[in-house]
Amino acid sequence: MEQKASKKRAKVLTSLVFLVFAVLVGRLAYLQFFQVEKFTTLAKQNHMRLIPIEAPRGEMYSRDGETKIVSNKPVYTVSLVYLGLENTSQVAQRLATLLPQITTEEILQKLDQQKLRLYQPVKIAAGVSFETVQKIEEHRLEMPGVIIDVEPVRDYPQGDIAAQVLGYVRQISKEELEANKDKGYGPNDEIGKEGLERVYEEYLRGTPGARQVEVDAQGRPVRDLGISKPVPGDNLTLTLDRKLQRTAEEALAKQIERLQKDPDTPSKAGATVVVDVNTGGILAMANYPTYDPDLFVGILSTEKYNEITKIGATSNRAIEKIYNPGSTVKPLVGAAALETEAIEPEFTIYDPGYFKAEGTQKIWDWQRRALGQVDLYRGIRESVNTYFCTLGVKIGREVMTEYAKLFGLGTKLGVDLPREESGTILTPERKYDIWSSYLSEETKQEMKKLEAKYNELLDNAETKAERKRLQDRFFAELNLAANSQKEREYIWEMEWRLYDTAYMAIGQGDSKYTPLQLAMYTSAIANGGTLYKPHLVKKITDYQDKLIKEFSGPEVIRDTNVSSENLAVIREGMRQVAEAGGTAYGALYDLPVQVAAKTGTAEFNVYEEGKVVTYSDGIMIAFAPADNPEIAVATVIEYGGSGSGGAGPVVHDILASYFGGKLVDEKWVYPAEENDVLSENQR
Amino acid sequence: MTFHRVLRGVDYILLLTVLMVIAFSLIAIASATHVTTPIHVGEETELLFGVLNLSAMDIVIKQMIWTVLGVFVMGVVLFFNYEDWPKYTKALYIINVLMLLAVIFIGKTALGAQRWIAVGPFVLQPSEFAKVIIIVTFANFLANREGRLRTIKELLPAFAFIGFPMLLILMQPDLGTSLVFIAIMFGMLFMAGANPKVLGGIIGGGGLLGFGWLFAYFQNPDKVWIPLHDYQVDRLTIFLNPFRDPLGDGYHIIQSQIAIGSGGLYGKGIFSGSQNQLNFLPEQHTDFIFSVVGEELGFIGTVAVLALFFIILYRGIMIAAQAKDTFGSLLATGVVSMIVFHVLVNVGMTIGIMPVTGLPLPLFSYGGSSMMTNMIAIGILLNVCARRKKLVF
Structure with missing residues (x-):
């Protein structure tokens, strides 16, 4: 080989090698000088882990401030870390065989939901038994990434009372996580889903702690780097009285079971509310059917959940369901009539046994006989329909609506629970909408045209008489458009009639209220006219018993300003x-x-095997002692038959428990016959 | 040639540099195999860092034994005058082919590839030795054709000479090693006096064809045939965007770059790299040993390693330039080509500019076959050096 050429080639080779090394060193310089921070952060994310330590949730105490209704107990939880291993699904499968309540798919799904936070343990199951934990420990080596921990879960020392009020806690959902993302929730955290747990979440939750650890690539901790201790949540002292709550629930259950034996009262549900008339504090809020809140602790099977929701056990009927009040509105109508000076207390009518308005059918007294001279006292005492229909027509729909609202009926009261219903008070507009919806399509079309035509005319009308005349013409023309007798009846019903006003005065028709509203209205009558804000929490203290918030002075929604004499x-x-x-x-x-009360029976029709069958909800409101009231009660028993027979025994037991008396069961088997004489089993 | 003369002719700078690289690698391997014992969270556990367990120590000791064996083999290679080798090249070529065939038919399968054959108690990786054998036989082949490498036609026999064993390695499949063959071939052809323009044209054209083929394949993976499995294509191209599969194919590349990048200028200290010690870095004592250096010793460490390699390669090229004859010159060139390609691909892989092909870092990655191969290669360099015309260094 020629020496010179060889040297030249060697030089070229050297340059090539140098180029290679220059590229490598250049890239290294880029990574190790300019990207140090980025890669340092990434390296830290790899091996530094914050393992959150859940704070024990705040506890809930009964009214006395000593008896725990909701507390915490420690349980085992099983979590899984996704290690980026191909065998994660095998581990999940393995784990699923040891945890009977959860399937492999569910585990993988849970892991998947947390893709955003890889290498963070995902909680698979809480409330795992010691036996299962032992089994998992035995197979630990075959299941890398499985973590067993102890953490606090809800405990109910008083058993299953007040389930719908207390609510429950479950793992946070994706949507909730999104909504609360700036409040420091993680995907493994629990959150109050219903009831007080939900409303007082920010107090009950506490501040989670964390342990910082260094982990290896398998997610195994290799070094403890420090710990910040969790701060337990604040405790709630409730207005609920543990004993009264228990009594109310048992009374409801027993009464409904008793009623079920009679085919006329196929009752399945009911609710009762007991309030302190001088503060608005809720002493008891009971529902039937109910469930054991312990179900929501740990693993909750879908079947079990469906089972309780299907029967409506999770519904807090006391605030979520609205009912016709029946005759329990009569005291309100009486108060409105007195206050507007439409009548004097001595105002007396002659009762032929029915009230008749405007060419409609008679509204009968439930007694179905002429009662003769009836004054306000007798009207209330014997629940005389004719008397209150007369008063209703005297004062009119607007006044009755005004007073209903004044006493909190048909309005949201702002109780510290989710899902409170406002209830409804029937208006002419609503009645128009309800009945017009039954019309045929063609008639509806015609109606729309007429509406357009007459709305313009009505806007230009100047006098009341003129308006009335136009309205009459509208209905007359609509009547012509009707294509059946049935439709003409609907059109007749679309107008507000005196009959409706009379009906409103005895609590029938489409005005519906929650049991809580009935209780608050009753307590406003009892306490001399103040509508307090109903509430369930007396005070909030932190875990060291330091006062955080006290609801000492009762919160007044409004003073009804109804004179004390009239009340x-x-x-x-x-x-x-x-x-x-x-x-x-x-x-x-x-x-x-001495008790003051009012019964109510709200009729409704049900189609059963093609026939219209009439049933009644039984309602009773009461307060006691009559001369110096302390508590007010409202009870609604669906399909209860009558106020006295349906709801009476529940109210009885609540008052007996509060004031010291014998419960219905301790007394005697309930004598249905004797009650019949006095109950409003017909109207 | 006397024993004394041989020793006097040895390039001691090269030898010393090689030993320094190996010493450096032993420290890195010790750190890479260093076991961090998990603790139980929640218990007050003593820090268990810094405990070398036995099996980890085994690997360092094994590598030391390989080093000793390697130095011995290097000595043996050094003392058999390379000028006598041409007469054995035919036999060597045949043995090489037979070994590679043996891998295909009786080899052990691991990680989807057959690369090993068992010889008694040893497990050998013939493709490693094939590299050295091909350097020796091809050097002889080219030396005999000196001056007849001007045109493509004249180059064809050379391609066939390399192509056959290369194909056998590709069948294992071992893409990385077959690419080493190409690097060796072009390096040696260049030094043997092949027309640089023709070589450049072939490399450029081949590269373009390869990229075009891959591109077409990506456009239409169902219709375009490619002599690679899907997983191979994925592994070859993942380095372009490792976050396409951060926990799968891209994991190695990402973790390696995190390790090197987080090392910074000075590194986190030997035995103190979190990526390495906590095993986020995969295969950290073999293919990704350079990342350990990058993380724990930083830019200073990586540049030091590269500088040592540069010295070896520079001395290798000098030896090629000063060789007594064409055969010697080509031997040295082959060794240099092999080592530089390994360094480029291995280090390039750890810093995300080269695909993951499983090529070890010569003299540095843990592994017996690789150590033997590279020590034989160094032995060849020293051999050629010891018999050069005049003392120039």
């Missing part, structure tokens, strides 16, 4: 309801305290 008249009427001759006497006569 005294109404209270006297209600007192007589529980006296001999009153509709609630049979249910309440044996109590050791």
Whole structure:
């Protein structure tokens, strides 16, 4: 080989090698000088882990501040870290065989949901038994990434009381996580889903702690780097009285089971609310059917959940469901009539046994006979429809609506629970909408045209008489468009009639209220006219018993400004309801305290096997002692038949428990016959 | 040639540099195999860092034994005058082909490829030795054709000479090693006096064809045939965007760059790299040993390693330039080509500019076959050096 050429080639080779090294060193310089921070962060994310330590949730105490209703207990949880291993699905499968309540798919799904936070343990199951934990420990080596931990979960020392009020806690959902993302929630965190747990979440939650650890590529901790201790959540002292709550629930359950034996009262559900008339504090809020809140601790099977939701056990009927109040509105109508000076307390009518308005059918007294002279006291005492229909027509729909709202009916009261319903008060507009919806399509088309035509005319109308004349013409023309007798009846019903006003005065028709509203209205009558804000929490203290917030002074929604004399008249009427001759006497006569009450029976029609069958909800409102009221109760029993017979025994037991008396069961087997005489089983 | 003369002719700078690289590698391997014992969270556990366990120590000791054996083999190679080798080249070529065939038919399968054959208690990786054998036989082949390498036609026999064993390696499949063959071939052809323009044209054209083929394949993977499995294509191209599969194919590349990048200028200290010690870095004592250096010793460490390699390669090229004859010159060139390609591909892989092909870092990655091959290669360099015309260094 020629020496010179060889040297030249060697030089070229050297340059090539140099170029290679220059590229490598250049890239290294880029990575190790200019990208140090980025890669340092990435390296830290690889091996530094914050393992959150859940804070024990705040506890809930009964009214006395000592008895725990909701507390915490430690349980085992099983978590899984996704290690980026191909065998994660094998581990999941393995784990699923050891955890009977969860399938492989569910585990993988949970892992998948947390893709954003890889290498963070994903909680697979809470409330795992010690036996299962032992089994998992035995197979630990075959299941890399499985972590067993101890953490606090909810415990209910008083058993299954007040389930719908307390609510429950479950793992946060994707949507909730999104909504609360700036509040420091992680995908493994629990959150109050319902009831007080939900409303007071920010207090109950506490501040989670964390342990910083260094982990290896398998996610195994290799070094403890420090710990910040969790701060337990704040405790709630409730207005609920543990004993009264228990009594209310048992009374509801027993009464509904009793009613179920009678085909006329196929009751399946009911609710009752007990309030302190002087503060608005809720002493008891009970529902039937109910469930054991312990179900929501740990692993909740879908079947079990469906089972309780299907029967409506999770529904807090006391605030979520609205009912026709029946005759329980009569004291309100009486108060409105007195206050607007439409009548004097001595105002007396001659009752032929029915009320008749405007060419419609008669509204009968439930007694179905002429009652003769009836004054306000007797009207309340014996729940005389004719008397209150007369008052209703005297004062009119607007006044009745105004007073209903004044006493909190048909409005949201702002109780510290989710899902509170506002209820509805029937208006002419609503009645128009309801009945017009039954019309045929063609008639509806015609109606729309007429509406357009007459709305313009009505806008230009100047006098009231003119408006009335136009409205009459509208209905007359609509009547012509009707294509059946049935439709003409609907059109007749589309107008607000005196009949509706009369109906409103006895709590029938489409005005519906929650049991809580009935209780608050009752307590406003009892306490002399103040509508307090209903609430369930008395005070909030931190885990060291330091006061965080106290709801000492009751919160007033409004003063109804109804004069104390007028309310005294109404209270006297209600007192007589529980006296001999009153509709609630049979249910309440044996109590050791004077009670004031009002019964209500709200009829409704149900289609059963092609036939229209009429059933009634049984409602009772009461307060006691009659002369110096402390508590007010409202009870609604669906399909309860009558106020006294359906709801009476529940109210009885609540009052007996509060004031010291014998419960229905301790007394005697309930004598249905005796009650029939006095109950409003017909109207 | 006397024993004394041989020793006097040895390039001690090269030898010393090689030993320094190996010493450096032993420290890196010790750190890479260093076991961090998991603790139980929640218990007050003593820091268990810094405990070398036995099996980890085994690997360092094994590599030391390989080093000793390697130095011995290097000595043996050094003392058999390379000028006598041409007469054995035919036999060597045949043995090489037979070994590679043996891998295909009786080889052990691991990681989807057959690369090993068992010889008694040893497991050999013939493709490693094939590299050295091909350098020796091809050097002889080219030396005999000196001056007849001007045109493509004249180059064809050379391609066939390399192509056959290369194909056998590609069948294992071992893409990395077959690419080493190409590097060796072009390096030696260049030094043997082949027309640089023709070589450049072939490399450029081949490269373009390869990229075009891959591109067409990506455009229409169902219709375009490619002599690679899907997983091979994925592994070859993942380095372009490792975050396409951060926990799968891209994991190695990402973790390696995190390791090197987080090392910074000075590194985190030997035995103190979190990526390495906590095993986020995969295969950290073999293919990704350079990342350990990058993380724990930083830019200073990586440049030091590269500088040592540069010295070896520079001395290798000088030896090629000063060789007594064409055969010697080509032997040295082959060794240089092999080592530089390994360094480029291995280090390039750890810093994300080269695909992951499984080529070890010569003299540095843990592994017996690789150590033997490279020590034989160094032995060849020293051999050629010791018999050069005049003392120039």
